[in-house]
Amino acid sequence: MTLRPRPVALTQSSRRRVAAPSARRRMTVVVAVLVLAALGLLARAFDLQVVRKQFYQEQGEARFLREMPIAVSRGTIFDRNGEPLAVSTPVVSIWANPPEVLENEERIPELARALGVDAAELKERLAQRSDREFVYLRRQMPPEAAQAVLDLGIPGVNGQREYKRYYPSGEVTAHVLGFTNIDDHGQEGLELAFDDWLAGKPGAKRVIRDRMGHVVEDVELVREPKPGKSLTLSIDRRIQFLAYNELKSALEQFEAESGSMVILDAKSGEVLAMVNLPTYNPNAVRGSSAAQRRNRAMTDVLEPGSTVKPILMTAALASGRFTPTSPLIDTGGGHWFFQGHDIHDTHNWGVLTPTGVITKSSNVGAAHIAMQLDTALMYDTYRAFGFGNSTNSGFPGEASGYLKVGRDWRPLEKAIMGYGYGLNVTPLQLANAYATLADGGVMHSPTFVKDAINEPRAIVTPEIAAQVVKMMETVTAPGGTATAAQVANYIVAGKTGTAHKASAGGYAKNNYTAAFAGMVPATDPRLVGVVIIDDPKKRSYYGGMVSGPVFAKVMEGALRLLDVPPDNIGRWYAGGPLQGQGGLVGAKPKDDVSIDDEPIEDPNP
Incomplete structure (x- = not known):
């Protein structure tokens, strides 16, 4: 017979003694879990606020803090007066955040109408740039028109203040x-030459913007803005208009x-007027051609022709072999056949x-004089007067012209250089x-530039x-x-x-x-x-x-201004060509009328 243990009946007090340790264990586990969770939170907080603070701060600022240009x-x-x-002038450029605008696709037609563009093209443009946060929609709008666009309140559409040049x-x-x-x-002209002086330095500031892109708070000034400096030119606007109108006519x-046409102040070298035609409207450059924008007085060269004779x-006179009245020069009936070349005049001046x-x-007379001069003296004189050299005006793209080195001149080249062929000058060089x-x-x-420091250089004696x-x-x-x-009332040379x-x-x-080329008043040129x-x-x-009357009309107005x-009060002209300096000695045309020098048929040596 097998003996089995008898079940022991647990009393209520015994059951409580058994349950107590079990409850404590569960409480311990719960507390431990809570402590671990708290430690985890503390560790996470430490990581966010201490270890990785800079990273998350930058991320937050990247979403709401922006650096905006000023x-x-x-x-x-200004002109000299x-x-x-x-x-x-202040303008506003409209820009957008493409993803934001595309989220409100139904408003794109409304935006397009306000901008004056095609809705389909605008939508396609935004879609192509959907990976960007910034794209210009229209630049340099008048402030009133731009505000009308911004007042639509389309998410992602913003304005940026800028400036537009007006002439x-x-x-x-x-x-x-x-x-x-x-x-x-x-890009060109004095705007380019003095760009650093005129442009200034844009500033920058940090701002907080809301999700609509609106600035809600200025945080700090990053860089102080420095407006451009003003510039006062030597140009006289009144004389500029005179020259423009007469040249156009x-x-x-x-x-x-x-x-x-170029007008200089003889005493200082300041450019009072410089006009070229054809021209263009700098307020609407897009419709102009390169030929219209070229400053011909600075960039184009020409053979000066007889305007070079005073330099010759x-x-x-500097050689000592000539004076204003001697020696006499026989023009050979108006033709001189020199090395197979016919150098000729309009008339037989004797x-x-x-x-x-x-x-x-x-x-003919100029060629004879040139051939009697030492080549080095003639070359050095032309060079000293600026031919073949830049005038150092500082204007962008200024041409230097061309003057062949004197030692390489052939006799025929030297002869025709006496009356202005074989070299190239700009209108400004000739004026200077x-x-x-x-x-x-x-x-x-x-x-x-008005009142610019300009070191003078003596080229020839005052007497000559x-x-x-x-x-x-x-x-x-x-x-x-x-x-x-x-x-009228002035002597012109x-x-x-x-x-x-x-x-x-x-x-x-x-062709x-x-x-x-001339100066006035001749007794004390201004x-x-x-x-x-x-x-x-x-x-x-x-x-x-052709050109003489333009000079006369412009100078008449400029002298008055x-x-x-x-x-030369009371006389049309003080003295004729036969007085003082001497002029014609031998044969002369039947009528002593005003004529001009006719170009030679083939100046090419």
Whole structure:
């Protein structure tokens, strides 16, 4: 018989003693779990607030804190009298966050209407840039129009303040000033030359923006904005308008291709006016061509023709072998066959004094003088007057012209250089050479900035400069080649030039450059002007008849505006070509009328 243990009956107190340790164990586990959870939270908090604080702060700021540029106004450009020539006006550019705008796709047609663009094109543009947070929708809108777009309240559409350049004088000053691009950086002209001075330095600030992109708080200034500095030019807006109107009228009258006029202050070298045609509107550059935007007075070169003869005469007087009245030069019946080349004049001027060579613009006489000069002296004189060198005006793209080294001149080249072929100059270079004679043989570098420091350089003696100026007075006197360049009550000294234009394989037979360069009042020159008219096709092509009147009309107005005292009261002209300096000695034409120097048929040696 197997014995089994008898079950023991547990009393209530016994059951409580058994359950108590079990409850404590569960409580211990719960507390342990809570402690571990608390430690985990503390560790996480420590990680977030201490270990990885910088990372999460940057992430948060990246979503709400932005660095925004502070636009600055470009410096104003003034003329010498304080008239604004280029100003910056505030505008607003509309930009968008493509993903936000696309979330509200149904409002894109409304946005497109406000911007004045096609809705489908706008949607496609946003879709193509959906991976970006910034895209311009329209640049440089007027503030009122931009605000109308922003007032629509379309999520992701924002505005940014900018500045746009405006040129009150439009096409009249276009070639001097140039223009800026859409980001307000200078692209051509003085806007480019002085870009660092005018542009200033944009600032920056940190701001907090809400999810709609609106600025709710300025946090800090990162970089102080520095507005651009103003610039006062030597240009006189009034004289600029005079030159523009008269040049335009001449181009229409003679049906010419293009033209340029440069006016310098003879005492300082300051550029008072510089005009080119054709021109363009700098307020709407997009519709212009490169040819219209070219500043021809600075970048285009031409053979100066007879306008170089006063420079040749300067070398002749400096040599000691010539004076204004001697030696006499026989022009050989108006033709000189030199090394198989026919150098000729418009008429048989017979025997001329050196002054007469200037008065009648004798190519034969000029060639004879050139061949009697030392080549080094002639080359050095041309070079000293700036031919073949930049004028150092600081204008972008200025051409240096061309002057062959003197030791390489062949005899025929030397002869034709005496009357302005075989070398190239810009209108500004020619004006600066004449300004040197006007200021007693002292050269100034042309400048576009009023009261700029300009170190003068003596080129020739004051005596020689005065003699050459006196010789040039006869050109506008009765019997000279430019009576049309006379200015009432003022004595004008100048020189005409009519040159065949170079073409492929030589020179064009029926295409000319008509030029006049001069100074006024001749007894104490204040203004120097050069007028170049390219390829006149109607009525005349001579410099005295085409360009001379432009000079006269512009200078008449400029002298009045500048209140320059007359030096020829009561007379149309003080003295004729036969007085003082001497002119014709031998044969002369039947009628002592104003004529101009006819270009040679083939100036190519």
